[in-house]
Amino acid sequence: MDALKALLLPLINDIGLLSLMVLVVGGLRARYGIDGVALRRDILTGLAFGAMASLVMLQPVPLPHGAVADPRAGPLLLAGYFAGPFGAAVTAAMGAATRYYVVGGPVALGGAVSFALYAMAGLGAGYLLKRRRRPLSAPVLVGIGVVGTVAVIPSFFISVTPEVALEILAVAGPTVLGANIVATLLVGLVLTEAARMADSRRREIQTREELRKLALVADRTTNGVIISDRFGMIDWVNEGFTRMTGYSLDEVRGLKPGAFLQGPGTDPETRAHISEQLNAGLPVSTEILNYHKSGGEYWVAVDIQPVETVGELTGFIAIQSDITRRKKLELNLLQAETVARTGNWEYDLRTGAAVWSRGVFELFEVREADGALDFDQVLSIIHSEDRDRLRNKITQTRKTGAAFRVRVRALVHGRTVWVELVGDADRARGQTQRVFGIIQDVTMIAEREEQLLAAREQAELANRSKSQFLANMSHEIRTPMNGVLGMASLLLQSDLSPEQKRFVRTIHESGTILLTTINEILDFSKIEAGHVDITPGPFDIRLQVDRVRDLFMVQASEKGLTFSVEVADDVPRALVGDGDRIHQILVNLLGNAIKFTAEGVVQLSVSVERERLDQAAGDATHVVRFDVADTGIGIESEACERLFSSFTQADSSIARRYGGTGLGLAISRHLCSLMDGTIEVESAPGKGSVFTLRLPLRETAGTGGNRTEAWGSPMDVGSLSILLAEDNEVNQLVVGAMLSALGHRYEVANNGAEAIRALRGARYDLVLMDVHMPEVDGVTAVKSIRASDMDQRDIPVIALTADALDGRREHYLSLGMNDYLTKPIDMRALAAALRRAVPGRRPAVLREPVSTALRPGRVRGRSGAGHDAAPGSVMADMARTGDNQEARKAER
Secondary structure (H helix, E strand, O other), X not given: OHHHHHHHHHHHHHHHHHHHHHHHHHHHHHHHOOOOOHHHHHHHHHHHHHHHHHHHOOXXXXXXXXXXXXXXXXXXXXXXHHHHHHHHHHHHHHHHHHHHHHHOOOOHHHHHHHHHHHHHHHHHHHHHHHHHOOOOOHHHHHHHHHHHHHHHHHHHHOOOOHHHHHHHHHHHHHHHHHHHHHHXXXXXXXXXXXXXXXXXXXXXXXXXXXXXXXXXXXXXOOOEEEEEEOOXXXXXXXXXXXXXXXXXXXXXXXXXXXXXXXXXXOOHHHHHHHHHHHHOOOOEEEEEEEEOOOOOEEEEEEEEEEEEEOOEEEEEEEEEEEOHHHHHHHHHHHHHHHHHOEEEEEEEOOOOOEEEOHHHHHHOOOOHHHOOOOHHHHHXXXXXXXXXXXXHHHHHHHHHOOOEEEEEEEEEOOEEEEEEEEEEEEEEOOEEEEEEEEEEEOHHHHHHHHHHHHHHHHHHHHHHHHHHHHHHHHHHHHHHHHHHHHHHHHHHOOOOOHHHHHHHHHHHHHHHHHHHHHHHHHHHHHXXXXXXXXXXXXXXXXXXXXXXXXXXXXXXXXOOOEEEEEEOOOOOOEEEEOHHHHHHHHHHHHHHHHHOOOOOEEEEEEEEEEEEEEOOOOEEEEEEEEEEEEOOOOOOHHHHHHHHOOOOOOOHHHHHHHOOOOOHHHHHHHHHHHOOOEEEEEEOOOOOEEEEEEEEEEEOOOOOOOOOOOOOOOOOEOOOEEEEEOOOHHHHHHHHHHHHHOOOEEEEEOOHHHXXXXXXXXXXXXXXXXXXXXXXXXXXXXXXXXHOOOOOXXXXXXXXXXXXXXXXHHHHHHOOOOEEEXXXXXXXXXXXXXXXXOOOOOEOOOOOOHHHHOOOOEEOOOOOOOOOOOOOOHHHHHHHHHHHHHHHHHHO
């Protein structure tokens, strides 16, 4: 018993000392912790453990044969766990040095070796515990003490014989085992608790610092900040919250925010979602409608985060941002989308997700509560005939990134709704990430466009009807005018008395005036329809002026006027322009000058006003000036501008006194504008007028062409065999007389059917084909001839028509005609057409005057008439023709 006391009492004293030291180290660790660099921290911890091991060895428990026992195992076994490998090495080195040099004794070397064995056992245990994340619980510490005791047994055999070692183990074994377990428990439990307290204190300090910083930020931020306990009761709010809500901290402490901030307009689903998340201790971010202390509404974006301390929920921090302005803009945008029937969409190609604004749901009349629309659902709403077109547009944008715009039909509850989708692509690194855009209901626009299209079609139909009416009127007027003017021209060439010639000349002049009126009305109709074209080409300006002079010389002479034409020497002869349109303008201007001048002078002057060099073309472009001056009645200055308006003359008395449509000058100005020119007038009552035409005309090295040859000139073709297809007997007589005067043989067919039969039965050089005929018209006849197998299916055909509207020439040529002549037929135009139709013939022999060479020709299907029939009287032929027409009228 005494021996046991002698063994235990010193050991208890050493354990007490160890306890004191462990408490001191643990207290320091709990108070200050051991921070800093890992190596330095481990070395400091190792020194502390080494000091504890060294101190408990200064009063060891004596054992047989000079051996000693002490509670050194605790610090040594746990040094590796708390201080790592370097700290364990420091602890073992200090303990071994103390055991060998300070304590000494016969087994000093074995005692020193035991420190290394303890350290290695502790390092192994610590490695396994940390790897498996096992805490230092009491059972674990007991296990470490047992393992350490077993591990140190070999040191007993180092300094003594095995028999002595076994004797020492027999005496001290239970004591050493108990001391090691107690020391390990003591050191492990105390230091573990100290570490926990240090960590807790450190977290507390960190939390306090974070709260200090948070409070500093919260006080200065414009956002509202709320700190509540784990039940949601408010502990603290910042000044931003007070400014936002009108409530102070004293008014809201201990309340839940929803109790006083939310009201009747707050979304119940949003409130329930917030409560659900907070009850689960989870964060939540949302937007919600709140109410100010004064009762006003405002929107906030709220972010609520849970606060945890040592793994336990201790409260919440909520940050509120005022988004009222943005929400109002969104609501305004939504209202605008509703009014405009539009919405926006986005299609994420990476995820396949489609996002649609509320406007899209409203447009397609789908409830948002039914869930998000995917793209396939939207495509199913699109009309089946338009679906692939929309899909192809999106696919193309996906591949190329190009924007698109497409209009398609959607079927909304059985109704057809036109929608327009505008899309664009968001690309990154050459790949399209998403396609986005807007969609709009354009049903009203589409319906309006359909109405406009229908109106346009009606207008085009009306325009075609108008054109057809004008063509019919042209035909109905020009056909008898062809007879009137043609027969008058032929009578003027016959043997008449002076009085008879005066009568016939009056008829001819009146018919010419009527024809001019018709031409002006047709030209004005073309201008209104925008069908007047300018065809520039080389022309001889002097020849054009000569033509105009020849046209008005006799008329001016008959009125006793002095008519002169002057062309300046510096005016180039060959110019590029539309000579026919220039001729038309000059005819209008000179016709007016002679008509409104009773006595005096009418003069046409042509000069070059200025020129500019066209570097690109290499030719000079001249501004050619045409001045038409007269000494006529003159015009008031305020009436000058009205002259160029449609159906306008200086005053109504002029129209009554001189006649005219008032269209000539309006047509002239329009033609001038199409040629990039100008036309002006200077005039005064009683002093005459000067009309000035300026046109930019380019000089060319080519010639301007030859003048149209006179009737029956040596350049005419030789005698031709011609088939004249014409149903009007007067026109048969007039055109036949012209052909006879030109030295040609002809036969007459009364309609297209007779013309086709004639071509199958005889050979002709060409056909003069009237377009409008009974039974078979000229167009149908030509188509039949061209499509037939007859030998003469390619015979030249010249169309004869009163249809003088713009574009009709091209129309008839496209139908198989070779040329085109308008009625009344001019003999010079007829001769030129014949030369064009049958080129390369021998020169014709100039024929006798019309009065003796007139032959009506042979009319197919009519007996007693032919090319070789005896020449009859023109007046008799006219009388016979008139009788036939009267007879047909009586039959009708």
